Amino acid sequence: MHCRPIRKKFKDTKKSCTADIGVGGCPGQNEVRELGQKLVSITGDLVQFEQGKMAEFIETFRSQLGKAIIFLVFLSLFTITLLYTAIIKPLKMVENAAIDIAAGTFSELPVDEKKGEIRSILRAFNRMVKELEEQQEQLFQAKKLSSIGTLASETAHQINNPLNNIATSCQLALSEADKDHNPMVVRMLETINQETERAGEIVRGLLEFSRAQTFSLQAYPLHKVVSRVQQLVSSEVPAGITLEVDIPQDIILRIDVQKTVEALLNLCINAIQAISEPPGRISIKADKDGSGNNAVITVSDTGAGIEKENLQKIFDPFFTTKNAENGTGLGLAVVYGIIKKQHGTTRVDSEKGKGTRFTITLPLSHEKEETEPLIES
Template sequence: MTAWKINLHLNIRQKVAVGLTACILAIGFIGGLSYNYLRQIETKQHFVEIADDLSNTILEIRRYEKNYLLYGSAEDWQENRRYIQLGLETLDKIAPEVKYLKIAPQFPLFREEFLAYSRLMEELPKSAASRSRVEEQLRERGKTLVELSLHLVKFERQRILEIINTLKTQLLSSMLVFLGFMGFFVLIVSRKIIRPLRVIEDTTLRIAQGNFRPLPVLDTRDETQRVVEAFNRMVAELEKRQDQLVQAKKMSSLGVLTAGIAHQLNNPLNNISTSCQIILEDLDQCDRELLKKMLTNVEQEVYRARDIVKGLLEFSRERDFELKPIPLEDVVNRSIRLISSQVPPGIDIVQEVPWDLVLKIDAQRLQEVFLNLLMNAVQAIKEPPGEIKIAAQVDAGNRQAVITIEDTGVGIPREEIDRVFDPFFTTKEVGAGTGLGLSIVYGIIEKHQGSITVESKEGEGTRFVIRLPYNSLDKEKRPSP
């Protein structure tokens, strides 16, 4: 049975062609009906004119009949006979047209009455004995003729009015149907063409801001579906490239941090080396308590070195995006520890993040956000002293956590504020920046269903405001420090 099914899925071009063809056929059908009604009105109007002439002829016949009955003038009788002949000729003239009209069944009766009246009028001068009877019959026949002629005219005029009313109703109905059809056509065009294009346009803007959520694919089996599928493939490829860019930027950041981290590792290693030398030199006569103290110091320095390496590995490792309830303070502190070696003397980093603020975040990616913003803040303070402040608070009304990172650096020119999140845009000197840092930051915040804005005054500093979703149920119990 399925082998006989007809595939009715049309592409947009075919749908438009079918719609326009249906519209043209509907207009042609309506035009044909209207033309037919107008032809009927024309025919009936012509018939009414002849019927009016016939009615006037009958009135003239009656006038000369009355004159003859009153005065007995042969001239009146002759005029009466002439008008009777004219009336009969008119009846013969309209006979072919009458047979197509609804009045056709009454037409033979009309003609018989006319002929009977003619015979009575011809008999009138010859019947002196029965004149009064003939006159009475003549008046009755004449009255019937007048009534029939008036009825004929009235009937056809009524038919013209009916056709006009039918035509008006048809035109009104056609207009409503046409408007309904056009509304349906506009709806189809809007739903199948305009709305998908608008969604694609909005998605393009969203992708430019770092949000790579694909479009839902509807089973329309037309160009729209193919465009959306191709668009989603492009989005997937862009997201893949974006992830590669993020990782490349992360490696670039690691390169910047390497020298400082090497210095951080050098301190615990020196302490370990010094402790080991003391133990080796005094091993034979070393006091047990001193030995224990030295080994404890070695252990602490090993843990310190481990934490430095662990933080570096955590930052460099590539992972899938995953949201987990994590204390924000931990992420901020790890970021500060990683960047601390890059902070020149005279620049203070102030941390004011509540210890119990827990957010559902991807810790690794949010750490990258803080590292990028902190590194930018450090580089913005050209000459110490300066201060970088990172703070957070809960906006319970909007169910958001508001995180601010501000510095006392050189600021950003007003004309460049709107472009700071654009890929490859940088205010730094050539070779000093890739222009990807803030673009990646924007994309990561978007992935967290949050927002980031920037406020800056040239010469006074810059302030970044991050808003992330907050749910008190994500809060984890932590002992107060």
């Protein structure tokens, strides 16, 4: 700036004045004064200039700061909205759904396709809800069937003795009536005999359902059990219905062979009856589960399927949708009882109009096939 040379000149002039002469006697007194005044004016200009600069800077800074604050406010609002819709809202939904589950209502959450990470959490939550609901249903079923089983077992035992007496007396009376050549009495006694046998079958079914029967267990290959079922059922399979079987040879179970055949036979007969209009397909398959401890056997059909409201009742004794000649409603109760007695589980999946699949799990036996069964009550 041009003030530096003036200041230098002012200093030089001032130095040339000696203390004893005094300022008033200095030869460059006027020059000093002029330079001083110039210096003062330049300093004033400088101060003004600096103040102007400072004011300009403060103004720019203030406007930038204002813009930054507005931007930050918008950014915060945007972040809060994003956080709310993407995280807080779904988490709140999960919280409410968890409260509903605790109160016994199993409701699935809507999954928005756009929400990345949260979407997988919601999906996992929905999977958990579904599994919980299924487990709850199975527990409810098991408890219900267990209490029905106690009653069924008591009733069956109470009816069994008088029924045996009726059957024995009837057969004695029948042989006497035969001797007397009394055809009407013989006919009536034969009817009594048939009906007693029918009642006896119902009692046996109830006892099997309530697992009060004695079981003869042996290590036995599943494929042989299924072959037996295939033989027994083949004459009942109408034209147009195919029966597929896929059972690995190495699946050995510790089972009562006769009773397991009976259980699988009941499932196959139901499957045949469910395909009222061929064509259709029934398949019996099996595999080992992931743990390698159980066999998973499925019997599925492409039949009529089961109404959703009936799914919870089909294992109840005497539940049937068939007329009196075609069903007593004991088939699945017997299946349930036989599998349960052998430490297994039975479950059903069905869709009306599409078909039904029964899934049985039974513990695998690590022994070799045994020829002699072991009695277990």
